[in-house]
Amino acid sequence: MSLEITFLGTGAAFPSPARGASALVLRREGQCWLFDCGEGTQTQLMRSHLRAGRITKIFITHLHGDHIFGLPGLLCTLSLQSSPDSSSKAPLDIFGPLGLRSFLQRSLELSHSQLLFPYAVHELVPTPDQCPPQEFRDFSGWDSGDGSPGRVLCLAPGEDSYLLLEDEQVEVRAFRLFHRVPSFGFVLEEKLRPGRLNVQKLKDLGVQPGPLYGKLKSGTEIVLESGAVISPQDVLEPPVPGRKVCVLGDCSAPLGDTALRLCRGADLLVHEATLGDRDSPGDTDTRDSDTGDTRDNDVTQLRRQAEAVLDGQQVILAEDFMTIEIPLKKGQLTTEIPLKK
Amino acid sequence: MSLEITFLGTGAAFPSPARGASALVLRREGQCWLFDCGEGTQTQLMRSHLRAGRITKIFITHLHGDHIFGLPGLLCTLSLQSSPDSSSKAPLDIFGPLGLRSFLQRSLELSHSQLLFPYAVHELVPTPDQCPPQEFRDFSGWDSGDGSPGRVLCLAPGEDSYLLLEDEQVEVRAFRLFHRVPSFGFVLEEKLRPGRLNVQKLKDLGVQPGPLYGKLKSGTEIVLESGAVISPQDVLEPPVPGRKVCVLGDCSAPLGDTALRLCRGADLLVHEATLGDRDSPGDTDTRDSDTGDTRDNDVTQLRRQAEAVLDGQQVILAEDFMTIEIPLKKGQLTTEIPLKK
Ligand SMILES: [Zn+2]
Ligand SMILES: [Zn+2]
Ligand SMILES: [Zn+2]
Ligand SMILES: [Zn+2]
Numbered sequence: 251m252s253l254e255i256t257f258l259g260t261g262a263a264f265p266s267p268a269r270g271a272s273a274l275v276l277r278r279e280g281q282c283w284l285f286d287c288g289e290g291t292q293t294q295l296m297r298s299h300l301r302a303g304r305i306t307k308i309f310i311t312h313l314h315g316d317h318i319f320g321l322p323g324l325l326c327t328l329s330l331q332s333s334p335d336s337s338s339k340a341p342l343d344i345f346g347p348l349g350l351r352s353f354l355q356r357s358l359e360l361s362h363s364q365l366l367f368p369y370a371v372h373e374l375v376p377t378p379d380q381c382p383p384q385e386f387r388d389f390s391g392w393d394s395g396d397g398s399p400g401r402v403l404c405l406a407p408g409e410d411s412y413l414l415l416e417d418e419q420v421e422v423r424a425f426r427l428f429h430r431v432p433s434f435g436f437v438l439e440e441k442l443r444p445g446r447l448n449v450q451k452l453k454d455l456g457v458q459p460g461p462l463y464g465k466l467k468s469g470t471e472i473v474l475e476s477g478a479v480i481s482p483q484d485v486l487e488p489p490v491p492g493r494k495v496c497v498l499g500d501c502s503a504p505l506g507d508t509a510l511r512l513c514r515g516a517d518l519l520v521h522e523a524t525l526g527d528r529d530s531p532g533d534t535d536t537r538d539s540d541t542g543d544t545r546d547n548d549v550t551q552l553r554r555q556a557e558a559v560l561d562g563q564q565v566i567l568a569e570d571f572m573t574i575e576i577p578l579k580k581g582q583l584t585t586e587i588p589l590k591k
Numbered sequence: 592m593s594l595e596i597t598f599l600g601t602g603a604a605f606p607s608p609a610r611g612a613s614a615l616v617l618r619r620e621g622q623c624w625l626f627d628c629g630e631g632t633q634t635q636l637m638r639s640h641l642r643a644g645r646i647t648k649i650f651i652t653h654l655h656g657d658h659i660f661g662l663p664g665l666l667c668t669l670s671l672q673s674s675p676d677s678s679s680k681a682p683l684d685i686f687g688p689l690g691l692r693s694f695l696q697r698s699l700e701l702s703h704s705q706l707l708f709p710y711a712v713h714e715l716v717p718t719p720d721q722c723p724p725q726e727f728r729d730f731s732g733w734d735s736g737d738g739s740p741g742r743v744l745c746l747a748p749g750e751d752s753y754l755l756l757e758d759e760q761v762e763v764r765a766f767r768l769f770h771r772v773p774s775f776g777f778v779l780e781e782k783l784r785p786g787r788l789n790v791q792k793l794k795d796l797g798v799q800p801g802p803l804y805g806k807l808k809s810g811t812e813i814v815l816e817s818g819a820v821i822s823p824q825d826v827l828e829p830p831v832p833g834r835k836v837c838v839l840g841d842c843s844a845p846l847g848d849t850a851l852r853l854c855r856g857a858d859l860l861v862h863e864a865t866l867g868d869r870d871s872p873g874d875t876d877t878r879d880s881d882t883g884d885t886r887d888n889d890v891t892q893l894r895r896q897a898e899a900v901l902d903g904q905q906v907i908l909a910e911d912f913m914t915i916e917i918p919l920k921k922g923q924l925t926t927e928i929p930l931k932k
Contacts, residue, residue: 352697
């Protein structure tokens with residue numbers, strides 16, 4: 251099952267012809283999940299190999315304009331291009347900080363736009379420690395309450411992350427970052443999958459293909475006519491660990507050790523880095539850091555800084571339209587690589 | 592004095608890599624006036640020979656997303672790139688339909704954006720007959736009243752246009768168009784300028800360069816020492832007619848005969864035309880029609896249709912980054928060209 255990330259915008263603060271405003275697409279099983287949607291994202295999508303109509307979920311890290319100003323336009327264009335039966339489809343899920351619903355509603359209402367497909371905005375309520383006190387705004391009263399679907403997700407006492415999605419294959423969580431405005435990171439983690447049956451071994455043991463294969467695969471031991479007992483672990487390959495992809499919004503630091511815990515062992519972690527900051531891009535404890543978001547072309551120093559901190563992990567400087575594939579893992583758990591203190 | 596128009600976006604309904612969303616710049620005396628600001632306009636500006644920092648006025652024809660979704664981002668970028676003394680500058684004037692102020696305020700507030708330069712939103716109150724009744728929205732209560740400057744311009748009884756600007760050189764008016772949502776056209780008209788002094792003639796008459804030249808130029812007759820009387824019309828070239836540029840928002844028709852009257856004799860008139868409409872692009876009585884805003888490349892039929900209606904007037908199909916210069920007129924009034932009925 252393929253899993254890949256394509257960067258659509260790797261610019262900082264505003265879009266330019268060389269680097270679009272922030273946006274990337276994670277593609278998995280033909281579905282596209284969009285992370286951030288700066289101005290011009292719909293045009294960048296057209297320039298890429300991706301199809302905007304495949305977007306089923308959208309995640310917004312924070313409400314800075316270079317991460318959201320492309321969202322109303324993208325939704326309008328998706329609506330214009332939607333098929334007549336779109337209204338009966340599953341809603342497009344949009345996750346992002348509190349205030350996102352109001353931004354979308356106002357933009358769509360004032361531009362007289364009516365989307366022909368259903369959508370739901372799920373808002374993450376940030377905590378005041380996610381930004382400098384004078385920058386914190388409470389948008390909780392801004393929801394104009396039009397009854398459109400969507401949840402409001404608060405951080406429960408004792409919890410340190412927001413569970414956004416969970417099904418048999420995958421779990422998606424958000425965690426808090428510190429930025430000039432409240433920002434979030436997202437972790438997509440595939441669940442452990444049972445290993446394949448070792449068909450050669452089964453043949454050697456005299457087990458014929460049929461219902462017994464299914465029993466073994468589901469974890470039940472079987473008894474052959476000969477009286478021999480075969481337990482699943484005898485004929486199953488080791489379970490296949492899922493892959494983990496982390497996409498962090500702009501930040502100067504994560505809050506607490508949640509990000510570190512959730513992102514440990516990530517196969518790919520996307521982290522912004524901007525030239526001209528006093529902070530080094532390695533200040534947050536992350537690995538496999540993909541640094542993009544730069545002001546000019548002298549970005550190789552960012553890689554050197556990141557590599558120095560990340561202790562041998564591969565660092566890639568992202569560019570618009572770069573695609574990174576995350577291959578399926580072999581049937582064994584990766585060994586933990588110790589983090590540099 | 593140069594006067595030119597540059598198309599930044601000539602697409603229909605949404606931006607694409609081939610045609611940006613609606614936007615054009617009129618440049619006059621080093622000042623840039625932006626008409627419409629679809630998503631991606633700031634990037635198109637960077638790709639052009641124009642400088643966004645030169646924009647002193649913005650005119651929005653109507654609130655459809657492909658004409659306004661680039662505005663919050665453009666303002667934020669102008670703010671990021673502004674000089675420290677920007678707060679003491681004259682405000683950036685933004686003209687557009689009622690609702691524009693609320694759109695901007697909400698977008699800027701929810702994205703935590705604070706512009707470092709002053710701006711004023713001047714809202715045109717449309718009349719209900721500018722769109723189908725079911726599409727009309729009353730945004731008059733939506734102004735969140737933050738006390739930011741800007742006027743609300745209603746159509747006074749007996750008036751049929753909105754006077755937006757007037758100084759010694761130029762007058763700008765808006766007039767009403769019929770579209771799916773209320774839409775406006777804008778006319779910029781330069782005032783008649785006194786002709787130049789005919790220096791050769793003055794020499795022949797024995798008038799020496801000096802204060803007498805100024806008197807003649809200001810329209811006063813003079814008496815020479817010889818007793819000869821020279822009146823201004825003897826030595827002044829004919830007055831120079833101003834140029835007239837019209838930019839129309841999306842429309843299927845103008846309201847009443849105001850557009851026709853205001854646009855008569857235009858040196859350049861920008862008019863949208865989109866393939867696939869039942870309406871021919873010449874349905875509105877306009878001349879020198881620049882047709883852009885098309886869905887595919889087969890646009891030459893639009894030119895043929897327009898030419899057939901416009902009776903020999905030059906028709907240009909606009910493309911992104913096309914610049915059209917409007918030369919100064921010679922010192923004589925143009926003869927009226929009769930409109931085809
Ligand atoms: Zn950013
Ligand atoms: Zn940011
Ligand atoms: Zn349009
Ligand atoms: Zn329109």
